[in-house]
Every structure is written in structure tokens, then in C-alpha cells.
Amino acid sequence: MKLDEVKIGGMGASRRRVEDNRFIRGKGNYVDDVVLPGMLHMEILRSPLAHARIKSIDTSAAWDMPGVRLVLTGEMLAARNLAWMPTLSYDTQAVLATDKVRFQGQEVCAVIADDPYIAKDACGKIVVEYEVLPPIVNPVQAAAADAVQIRDDKAGQVGNKVFDWEIGDKSRTDKAFEDADVVSKIELHYPRTHPSPMETCGSIADYDRATGKLTVYMTSQAPHIVRAAVAMVAELPEQNIRIITPDIGGGFGNKVPIYPGYVIAILGSILTEKPVKWIEDKTGNLTSTGFGRDVYLKGEMAMRKDGKILGVRMNTISDHGAFFADAQPSKFKIGLMHSAFAAYDIPTAHMFATGYYTNKAPGGVAYRCSFRVTEAMFFQERMVQAAADDLGMDQAEFRRINFVKDEQHPHRTAFGFLTDSGQYEKCLDIGLEAIGYKNFAAEKAEAAKRGRLLGIGISTMTEPLGAGNSREYDILGIKMFDSAELRIHMSGKALLRTGSRGQGTGHETTWAQIVAHELGIPADDILVEEGDTDTAPFGMGTYASRSTPVAGAAIAMVARKVRAKARKLAAHLLEVSEEDIEWELGRFYVRGNQERGVTIQDCAMAAYSNMPDGMEPGLENVAYYDPPNLTWPFACYIAKIEIDPETGVWDVLQFVAVDDCGVRINPMIVEGQIMGGLTEAYAMANMQYQTYDEEGNIIGGNYMDFLLPTAWETPGFELYEVVTPCPHHPIGAKGVGECATVGGPAAFVNAVMDALKDKGVRNIDMPLMPNRVYEALTTGKDVYGMPPVRSGN
Amino acid sequence: MSSLYEEIQAAPSSDIPVRRVTVNVNGEDRTADVEPRLLLAHLLRQAFKLTGTHTGCDTTNCGACTILFDGRPIKSCTMLAVQADGHKVQTVEGLASASELHPLQEGFKQEHALQCGFCTPGMMMAAKALLEENLNPTEDEVRWALSGNLCRCTGYQNIVKAVLWAAEKMRAELN
Numbered sequence: 011m012k013l014d015e016v017k018i019g020g021m022g023a024s025r026r027r028v029e030d031n032r033f034i035r036g037k038g039n040y041v042d043d044v045v046l047p048g049m050l051h052m053e054i055l056r057s058p059l060a061h062a063r064i065k066s067i068d069t070s071a072a073w074d075m076p077g078v079r080l081v082l083t084g085e086m087l088a089a090r091n092l093a094w095m096p097t098l099s100y101d102t103q104a105v106l107a108t109d110k111v112r113f114q115g116q117e118v119c120a121v122i123a124d125d126p127y128i129a130k131d132a133c134g135k136i137v138v139e140y141e142v143l144p145p146i147v148n149p150v151q152a153a154a155a156d157a158v159q160i161r162d163d164k165a166g167q168v169g170n171k172v173f174d175w176e177i178g179d180k181s182r183t184d185k186a187f188e189d190a191d192v193v194s195k196i197e198l199h200y201p202r203t204h205p206s207p208m209e210t211c212g213s214i215a216d217y218d219r220a221t222g223k224l225t226v227y228m229t230s231q232a233p234h235i236v237r238a239a240v241a242m243v244a245e246l247p248e249q250n251i252r253i254i255t256p257d258i259g260g261g262f263g264n265k266v267p268i269y270p271g272y273v274i275a276i277l278g279s280i281l282t283e284k285p286v287k288w289i290e291d292k293t294g295n296l297t298s299t300g301f302g303r304d305v306y307l308k309g310e311m312a313m314r315k316d317g318k319i320l321g322v323r324m325n326t327i328s329d330h331g332a333f334f335a336d337a338q339p340s341k342f343k344i345g346l347m348h349s350a351f352a353a354y355d356i357p358t359a360h361m362f363a364t365g366y367y368t369n370k371a372p373g374g375v376a377y378r379c380s381f382r383v384t385e386a387m388f389f390q391e392r393m394v395q396a397a398a399d400d401l402g403m404d405q406a407e408f409r410r411i412n413f414v415k416d417e418q419h420p421h422r423t424a425f426g427f428l429t430d431s432g433q434y435e436k437c438l439d440i441g442l443e444a445i446g447y448k449n450f451a452a453e454k455a456e457a458a459k460r461g462r463l464l465g466i467g468i469s470t471m472t473e474p475l476g477a478g479n480s481r482e483y484d485i486l487g488i489k490m491f492d493s494a495e496l497r498i499h500m501s502g503k504a505l506l507r508t509g510s511r512g513q514g515t516g517h518e519t520t521w522a523q524i525v526a527h528e529l530g531i532p533a534d535d536i537l538v539e540e541g542d543t544d545t546a547p548f549g550m551g552t553y554a555s556r557s558t559p560v561a562g563a564a565i566a567m568v569a570r571k572v573r574a575k576a577r578k579l580a581a582h583l584l585e586v587s588e589e590d591i592e593w594e595l596g597r598f599y600v601r602g603n604q605e606r607g608v609t610i611q612d613c614a615m616a617a618y619s620n621m622p623d624g625m626e627p628g629l630e631n632v633a634y635y636d637p638p639n640l641t642w643p644f645a646c647y648i649a650k651i652e653i654d655p656e657t658g659v660w661d662v663l664q665f666v667a668v669d670d671c672g673v674r675i676n677p678m679i680v681e682g683q684i685m686g687g688l689t690e691a692y693a694m695a696n697m698q699y700q701t702y703d704e705e706g707n708i709i710g711g712n713y714m715d716f717l718l719p720t721a722w723e724t725p726g727f728e729l730y731e732v733v734t735p736c737p738h739h740p741i742g743a744k745g746v747g748e749c750a751t752v753g754g755p756a757a758f759v760n761a762v763m764d765a766l767k768d769k770g771v772r773n774i775d776m777p778l779m780p781n782r783v784y785e786a787l788t789t790g791k792d793v794y795g796m797p798p799v800r801s802g803n
Numbered sequence: 804m805s806s807l808y809e810e811i812q813a814a815p816s817s818d819i820p821v822r823r824v825t826v827n828v829n830g831e832d833r834t835a836d837v838e839p840r841l842l843l844a845h846l847l848r849q850a851f852k853l854t855g856t857h858t859g860c861d862t863t864n865c866g867a868c869t870i871l872f873d874g875r876p877i878k879s880c881t882m883l884a885v886q887a888d889g890h891k892v893q894t895v896e897g898l899a900s901a902s903e904l905h906p907l908q909e910g911f912k913q914e915h916a917l918q919c920g921f922c923t924p925g926m927m928m929a930a931k932a933l934l935e936e937n938l939n940p941t942e943d944e945v946r947w948a949l950s951g952n953l954c955r956c957t958g959y960q961n962i963v964k965a966v967l968w969a970a971e972k973m974r975a976e977l978n
Contacts, residue, residue: 026912033920034908036855036895040921043854127838208859208867208921208955259921260955292860327836514919516954682915682957689958713864713953722950744811 013596019533020526020595021741024678027256027519028538029512038257042211044227046285046474050079052275053129054294056112058296060147060369060544060706063162064107064118071135072121077128079282080134082120082274084108095165095243095273098266100152101172101595102164102336103372105270110143112160112332113371115297122286144368145706146170148329149306154364159365160332167378170367171346172334175343178425178441179613184387186321186358190312191516194397199775199795201383201699202304202329202370204716205377206297210505211299212289213272215279225252226280228272231265231511232551235485237543239268244276255541258513262690263375265513266337266553267300301339301700302377302497304329304370305344307389311397317596319412322351322424324361324389329368336374338381339490345374345382346474348425349391353434353472355410357423369706378690378751380473380554388472390754393466396772405468405760406442410435413535418738420639427474429642431491431734437646437668438470438731445648445795463653464663465765470647471753473642475745476559480484485550487635492560493547494568496525497630498576500618502611503535509549510561511541515747516679517557521565523675524741528569528612529576530596547632555745558675559641559736566634566740575601576613582622583608607803641736641744643671647688647757653765658784660752660762662692667754670732672744681729684750691754693719699777701796824888824950829897837884840853844868845896846884853897855924859953866952870894870926876932878951881882895924906969906976916965917976918956926952930966938974 032038036114069081081280085107087093092100098487106243107118123129132440144162152170161167187193214230224246230236233253241248260263261715271288273601278286290299306327312320326344330336338345345365351359367500377384414421415435421429444464446453456462480489493509506521522536540546549561573593580598581588584606599607608616617629667684674680690698697717700710735742762778763771770790774782782793805930825834835850847853847870852881856879859867868880871893872898879892907927910916917923926949933940933948940948945966954962 026916027917029920030912030917034904034911035899036853036856036924038814038920040854040857049943054807127840156915205957208865208919208953209857210859259859259918260919262955292862292865514917514921516918539948656940678915682918682961685944685960686918686956690955695882713860715861718955720950720953721946721963726960727958771860 012594013530015527015595016310018526019673021673023401023523023676025519025523025533027516029376029518031757040257040259040302041208041214041227041229042289044214044256046214049285049287050122050282051126051129052120052122052130052286053118053131053133054124055106056273056298058141059111059112059142060114060145060165061110061112061143061299063143065139065141067119068137069119071134075128078132079124080108080119080122080278082278087277092273092277092279095268097333097335098337100340102328103333103335105273109616111140113369114706115294115371115711116332118725120274120278122282122703132447142189143371147368147370147702147706149329149366149368152368153628160369163538172365172367173329173343174360175363177348178285179358180360181391183314183321183323183360184294185311187310187323187509190320191315192313192401194311194313194400196309196393196396196796198389198392198773200303200388201796202301202701203377203694203699204301204710205261205264205375206296206716206718207261207262207264210290210292210295211265211269211271211719213275214285214287214798215275216285217279217283217769219283221719223250223252224276225254226272227254227256229258230255231258231263231513231553232544233511233541234509235488235549235551236268236486239293240276243273245390245779253543255511257400258511260749261513263302263337263376263553264300266375267553293712296716297708298371299376300335301371302372302373302375303385305385307385307391310388311393311402316754317401317403317411319354319356319409322356324350324357324359324362327355328363328374329370330365330374331368331370331372333342333372334365335372337376338748339679340487341475341482342381343610346380347382347386349474350386350425352423352427352429352474352700353414353470355414355418355422356401364660370702376554378687378748380475380748383473384752385713387473387752388749388756391469391760395769399767403754406438406447408469409468412440419649425721428639429736430639430645432472432642433732433734434470434644435624435668436734437644437670440670440732441646441648441666442730445650445664457652458766461655462765463655463765465651465761465763466762467649467759467761468646469753469756470645471749472642472644473545473749473752474642474728475555476641477554479555479638480636483723490550491634491636492549492556493515493632493634494561494564494616495547495632496568496572498614499571499801500615502614504531505537505539506547506565507539508561508565510552510557513552515552515557516676519677519678524562524565527571527741528566532794534596538788541645544750555747558743559739559745560635560637561739562743563637564635566635568631569636571628571631571633578625579613579616579621580608582616583612583616596767638738640737641739643669643674643749644747645669645748645753647753649757649761651758651761651765653762653783655787658780658787660778660783665725666730667727667750668730668732669749670734671744671746671749672736672739673733673742675743680746683747684729685727687748687750689719690751692724692758695755695758695776695778697777699796807960809853821882822885824884826887827891831894838883839883842880843882843884843887844879846880853894853896857921857924859921864953866925866929867922869928869952871928871932874935876929893928895927898927906972907966910965910968910972914961914968916957916962920956922952926954926962933966934970934973938970940970
């Protein structure tokens with residue numbers, strides 16, 4: 011009897027999540043839930059100033075408090091060569107400040123005490139004397155000739171520049187602009203924001219002097235990278251380091267880097283010989299850990315008057331804060347910004363990128379995106395809309411004539427990527443139909459009679475996912491691949507471990523579905539484990555939507571290795587030669603006699619009880635997967651919005667999302683990812699940002715002024731599906747976790763700008779808060795940059 | 804009896820006052836000696852080992868620590884443990900009976916209303932308070948009742964569906 015793949019929880023089943031069983035009972039195990047015997051608690055004293063020289067630190071009153079076990083300063087770390095640590099972008103970052111503080115919220119001292127309340131009290135007893143230095147809060151100030159140097163600790167550092175970097179063909183692009191009929195320009199700022207998972211960062215370091223073993227429980231999206239980094243920084247032997255990542259309360263890129271708190275807690279445990287727990291508070295998380303974006307984008311597009319795009323120029327100026335701590339592949343200084351325009355057939359492009367240090371928190375992490383792809387796609391779709399407007403051309407039509415056509419794939423982009431597959435026009439058409447694009451003019455005229463301004467905004471995106479291949483992608487020299495290990499027990503049940511780490515993304519559910527698809531073992535019979543470096547195979551972790559493209563592929567490959575051995579066992583059991591064996595889901599049978607067969611479970615039992623002479627017992631394997639190319643999902647998002655011109659408030663009337671992420675393993679989880687991503691896109695377009703005043707005080711350092719949308723204001727989303735299987739991925743999947751966050755913001759912004767088209771306004775930088783929309787409406791001018799200190803003012 | 808300072812293995816210094824509190828948690832009286840400044844969320848998590856109540860923001864914004872206090876939803880990160888002395892508290896751990904999930908728990912799983920699970924206990928407790936007052940809420944009423952609880956993963960749409968799913972099931976059970 012043939013197995014029903016959906017019934018066994020295979021590919022395409024909207025299987026309910028396994029991990030939910032503990033979460034809905036309050037039995038999740040997050041790092042703050044872990045309690046070890048004799049555990050101490052650590053609290054960090056942070057800098058109140060953005061830029062200042064440390065004149066003195068007096069910790070004596072803190073030491074005197076009952077219950078305080080250890081007070082650490084930068085000087086004490088420096089004596090152990092731990093005051094500075096490497097970042098993921100080949101820079102250095104202060105663990106505890108020794109010479110200067112370089113941003114508000116920077117780690118200055120740490121107290122380890124019997125109880126977190128005592129540790130916090132003791133931080134208040136530390137007296138730090140500062141000499142205030144002028145703060146720099148944006149790249150314009152950083153680039154000024156008389157700017158004070160932020161990184162005076164770095165030998166050879168000139169001024170505040172982090173890098174100059176370029177890509178593309180400059181002379182060919184210049185020529186395209188000479189030949190153009192029309193040149194369109196746009197200037198944007200993608201504001202600084204924060205991934206802000208609900209759970210903050212934290213760790214428990216447990217060093218056992220007797221065994222020399224260091225165990226660290228921590229909120230890491232990439233535990234194996236942490237193990238490698240700890241081995242380097244702490245000079246501990248790698249086999250004695252065990253990183254355990256329990257349940258993660260959301261990551262979104264924020265939990266990729268290695269933060270000072272982790273390092274200090276490790277040292278604290280080595281010195282006190284007790285477990286040391288550090289749980290960051292929300293302000294610590296928002297003011298010191300990996301932020302996202304903060305890029306100024308300028309661009310030009312050269313076009314023929316019939317709408318054909320001839321070339322693109324991009325210029326980016328990025329604000330990296332006090333330390334260059336972007337979490338991204340080494341080769342690319344501004345992430346995959348050059349993935350811009352990958353969906354469009356453009357002959358030539360050139361990009362010039364400059365990065366600056368400022369007195370702001372370090373980071374530049376891939377906040378729910380594949381390394382700056384969010385900024386790239388936002389720029390692309392804002393540029394495309396502005397160009398369509400300049401040409402006086404319909405925005406959908408302009409996209410349609412410039413899209414890479416289905417049959418052109420694989421297509422080499424102007425910046426050198428190779429896309430794999432897609433049906434861009436089909437996605438656009440479904441979206442236009444769903445939003446009622448044809449009737450929009452009538453709808454807009456009707457709304458105008460009510461005094462309301464209607465706008466429609468299209469955004470399309472394609473995102474290069476699944477770094478690597480290892481030829482081009484590495485982090486700190488470690489090539490970017492991933493892994494899976496599969497053990498089939500004698501009863502036919504299985505244990506699967508991977509080098510990725512889920513963070514609410516449903517790995518425990520979907521990974522089992524891939525094995526079910528490949529082997530026909532019911533998903534409920536497969537236990538998935540991740541996040542313990544002592545048991546999981548080496549992997550690069552979960553971010554940049556790389557789990558399904560890379561680890562997911564490794565799972566399919568390891569299952570196929572296991573199947574290959576099971577085939578030999580089947581031949582033995584059926585007493586025929588291996589060549590005469592056929593496979594169908596869940597069983598092998600003799601060619602020409604489908605009735606005569608054995609199940610995969612029979613083979614598993616035989617692997618332990620009845621293997622042929624000379625065969626190695628057991629049924630298990632490991633696969634490391636190095637993808638041949640990136641995967642390229644595509645999406646089309648369309649927003650219809652209405653502005654009340656009296657207040658500048660805008661409401662979303664309808665939002666349509668058409669996603670093509672290749673083959674969907676679990677449609678329910680895919681849709682959950684899209685809806686969640688769209689909510690973060692809405693947040694960025696509308697309210698969620700961080701900025702700094704002229705003294706370098708952060709605005710957006712707690713949930714009182716870092717605004718996140720609630721159930722009340724978040725609009726509903728209509729989802730549609732197109733499936734173009736990835737041609738080079740073993741199960742045709744492309745990844746989906748971030749598409750909506752990447753592509754969503756431009757749909758909202760383009761819709762608002764469409765509504766304001768006749769008002770002489772070309773751009774309002776995010777967030778489109780009512781006061782900013784109102785300002786544009788009443789002045790007829792663009793609104794640029796972030797208050798209160800706008801770059802260029 | 805559980806005592807906070809037994810749990811964290813340190814004696815309070817003599818100048819720190821300690822109060823004994825008894826709180827009825829999920830139907831059972833629990834007692835602890837606490838510093839007057841101890842937050843209720845920490846009493847639940849550290850002394851009573853009920854780690855399903857999460858602390859997310861410390862500023863009453865995120866709602867991850869939402870519990871029911873004498874039947875009303877409150878954020879336990881900004882209430883003191885001593886204020887709970889003699890009161891009734893319900894946490895996520897009290898939702899399911901030994902053999903059966905609460906309809907809200909079933910609904911959250913069925914409608915894929917959670918991803919990382921960190922906000923989920925608070926969401927369910929806020930929803931429970933709503934359904935105890937109004938077993939036939941509109942979508943807007945659900946959205947309003949949950950507007951004190953933040954979620955970063957799901958985008959709310961499925962959370963709202965899950966609450967409506969639970970309401971329907973609870974209504975059916977009444978009939």
C-alpha cells in the first residue's frame with residue numbers, strides 16, 4: 011500500500027508544530043529559565059555618555075557590599091589580554107572600556123554577586139570620572155575635517171572612515187548614462203532600527219576547573235561560531251568548550267554576534283569558579299547590541315524614453331557605530347547591498363560604498379535579512395517608482411518591461427550574482443489582480459470626494475539566500491556550509507541533528523518533514539535536536555534565511571545517504587541483487603513484483619540484527635552541504651493606503667503578498683513567516699526606529715519610545731502563492747524567513763508617496779509617522795533623515 | 804515552603820528587611836520570605852519555579868509577564884511580590900489540567916499562533932481574561948484586549964484567530 015505523504019507529515023503537510031507542546035504549557039526552556047547550583051549573577055555598568063575619556067574608576071564601595079563576589083573593570087581584563095575582542099568584520103571591540111567610552115550604553119564595569127538585585131545595586135556604587143569629548147552622531151559629522159577621532163586605539167586609523175568599497179563596472183555605467191534619454195535620481199535614508207527580539211541576550215558561563223570544561227548556555231543563533239571564537243579569544247582547547255543554546259525567544263539577527271557580556275561572564279566564571287548568569291535588560295539590548303540599517307542611499311537610473319533601464323549608479327554611506335561589528339561574509343564590506351536590481355534586466359551598474367565610525371552602538375547585523383539586502387531592495391523599489399514617475403509611466407508596466415523574464419534564468423545580474431529561477435511577471439499579475447489595480451483610479455477619485463488621499467504602492471524583491479557557496483562566503487575565514495546527522499534506531503524511529511539553530515522558525519517540525527519525504531518515516535517518529543555543540547555536527551547557524559537553503563539541503567542529502575545503505579539491507583532481506591530493488595516512499599520492492607518488499611523500518615531493524623556478512627552495522631550518516639549557488643526567492647507586495655490630510659495619519663486599506671519561495675515544506679509555517687515579516691515591515695515603515703540627539707543620547711532605548719506595533723494597529727495581510735522550484739536545491743526550496751521584512755517596507759512607503767504624488771513631494775524617509783507625512787503635505791517638500799539631528803543640517 | 808534566599812543561596816544582610824508573603828498560585832497557597840522590593844514576576848520565576856511567566860522589557864510594555872491577579876490581567880514585572888500577599892494569581896502553568904489542554908492552548912497550536920513562544924504565555928493569559936468576561940468577542944475586541952502584549956514573530960493575525968477559535972470551542976462546550 012502506498013504511503014500518503016501528507017498523512018505521515020512529509021513535504022507539503024501543514025503539520026502542527028512539535029515545539030508548541032512545551033511553549034503553550036509555559037515549559038519552554040529559555041536561557042533565563044536555566045538555573046545551575048551555586049549560580050552567581052552578573053550585571054553590567056554602562057556608559058551614560060556617548061564619547062568620553064575615562065579618568066578614573068572607583069569600585070571600592072561596590073566591593074564592600076555584602077553578597078558581591080567580583081567587580082571587573084577594563085583594566086583587570088587588559089591584564090588578561092581580554093579588554094578587546096575581535097568582531098565578525100575583522101575589527102576590534104572593547105569588552106570593558108579601558109581608555110574611552112565610545113557610545114552611550116557601552117560596557118564599563120561588571121559586578122558579579124549572589125543575586126541580581128545586589129549586582130544591580132553594586133553597579134550604582136561604582137564611581138566613574140569622565141572627561142567629556144565631542145560626540146559624533148552621523149556620517150556627515152564623522153567625515154568633517156576637524157572631527158575628533160573616535161578610534162584612536164587603532165594603529166594606522168585615519169579619521170573616522172571604516173572603509174571605501176566599490177563593485178560593478180564604472181566606465182561602462184558612465185557610458186550608459188551618457189547614452190540615456192532620461193536620468194532619474196533619488197536620495198534616501200534607511201533609518202537605524204533594532205531587531206529587538208522579545209527575549210534579550212543572555213548567557214550562563216560554567217567553568218569547571220576540575221575537568222577544564224567550559225559550558226556556556228547562551229542565546230546564540232550560531233553556537234558553533236561562538237565555540238570557535240571562544241577557543242580563539244579565551245585560548246581554551248576547543249574540545250573543552252560546549253555551547254548550549256536552549257530555546258531562543260526570537261533572534262532576527264540580533265543573536266548572531268558575540269557580545270561583551272558573554273565574554274565577561276566566561277571570565278567571571280573562571281575567576282569565581284561558579285556558574286555566572288548574565289541576563290541583559292531591555293535597555294541594554296536596545297542600546298548596545300546589534301542594530302540594523304542606518305544607511306544613506308543615493309542613486310541614479312539611466313533610461314531610454316520607452317522605459318528600458320540602461321544602467322544604475324548607487325552610492326551608500328553607512329553608519330557603523332563605534333566598532334565595525336557587522337555580521338556578514340568577509341568579502342563584502344556592505345553586505346549584499348549589490349543584490350539590488352537582481353530582478354531587473356539591467357546591462358550595467360556601479361556602486362560605491364563608504365562606512366564611518368560614529369559614537370553610536372555597534373552592529374549593522376542582518377536584521378531579518380540576508381546581509382543588507384533589506385536596504386538594497388528598499389532602495390531598488392523606491393528608485394524604480396521614482397523613475398516610473400519621472401517617465402510618466404505606469405509603475406507596474408515599468409517593472410514588467412524591465413523584469414528578468416522566466417526563460418532568462420539563470421541570469422547574471424549587473425553586479426555579478428547569478429539568479430536561479432523565477433516567475434516575476436506572474437507574481438506581479440496575481441498581486442495586481444488581487445488588489446484591484448485596474449479600478450484603482452476610480453477608487454482614488456471617489457476617496458478624493460471624501461477628502462482622503464489614496465495611494466497604491468508596489469514592491470518586488472528577490473533575495474540571495476543561503477550563504478554560501480564556500481567559494482565566496484565565509485565568516486572570519488570559516489567557509490559557509492551546513493550539516494545534518496541522521497541516526498535511524500532499530501525500531502525505525504530516528505534522531506536528526508543539524509548545525510543550524512531554530513529560533514521560533516519551526517525546525518523541530520519541518521526538518522522531520524524533509525526526512526519523512528526522503529525516507530517515508532512518519533515525521534512524528536523523528537526527534538530533531540539542535541543547539542548543543544557537543545552533539546550537533548558543525549554548522550554556521552541560522553540567519554540570512556540560510557537554514558532551509560543550506561541545512562535543509564544537508565538533511566535531504568543525509569537522508570539519501572541513509573537510504574542508499576538501507577537499499578543494500580533491503581537487497582539482503584529480499585535476497586535479490588541491489589540493482590533489482592526499486593524505491594517508493596517508505597519501502598523497497600523487487601522490480602516487477604511490487605508486492606514483494608520491505609519497509610524502511612524493516613531495513614532499520616536489519617541494520618542492527620540481520621546485516622549481511624561484511625557490512626558495517628548501524629544505519630546512520632552525516633552530510634555536509636556546500637550549496638552550488640545562492641537560492642533566489644521572489645515576492646511582490648502591494649499596499650493600498652488612505653491618508654487623512656488633516657492629520658497625516660495613514661491607514662492600510664488592503665495589503666497583498668505574493669510569495670514564491672520555491673517548494674514549501676510546511677505551508678502553515680511559511681505563511682506564519684510571511685505574516686510575521688510583513689508586521690516588521692509595517693513597523694519599520696511606520697514607527698520603529700532609533701535615533702540619537704546631538705549629545706549622543708539614544709532615542710529608542712526602551713519600549714516607551716522604541717515603538718512596536720500591537721495587534722490593534724497591525725493591518726491584515728492577504729497571502730498568495732507561486733511555486734518555482736529551486737533548480738539546484740535537493741528539494742527545490744528557496745527560504746522565506748525574511749522576504750517580507752526585506753520587500754515589505756517599500757510597498758508601504760511607495761503607497762504613501764503615490765498618494766502624495768500631486769503634492770510636489772518625492773520622498774519621506776521612514777518612519778512615516780503622521781507628523782512627517784503632515785509636514786510633507788503642508789510644506790510640499792521632502793522629509794529627509796532622522797530627527798532630532800538630521801544628517802547634513 | 805519555599806524561600807527565595809534558599810533558592811538563590813545567599814542570606815540577606817541584616818539591614819535588608821524581609822517579609823513573609825503567601826500567594827495563592829494556580830489554586831495552591833505558596834509562601835516565601837522576600838525583600839519588599841522583589842518583583843512579583845521574580846517571585847513566580849525564582850522562588851516558585853514557574854518560569855512560564857517571562858520578563859521581556861521591565862517597563863510594562865511588552866506583556867510577556869502577564870498573569871491573572873484576582874482574575875484581572877496584570878503585568879507582573881511591575882508589581883511587587885508583597886502586593887500579592889493574600890491574593891490569587893493564575894499563570895500559564897495553571898491553564899491545562901492534568902489530562903486536558905485549555906481551549907486557548909489548543910487554539911494557539913491549531914492556528915499557528917506562536918513561533919518563538921516567548922510572548923505566548925502572556926498572550927494566552929490576556930486572552931483568558933477577555934474570554935472570561937466575553938465569550939463571544941469580535942475580532943476588534945480581541946485585538947484591543949491583546950494590545951498590551953507585543954509579539955515579534957507572528958504578526959498577530961494568527962493569534963487573533965487562535966483566540967476566536969478558543970472562544971468558539973468554549974461556547975460549544977457550554978451548550
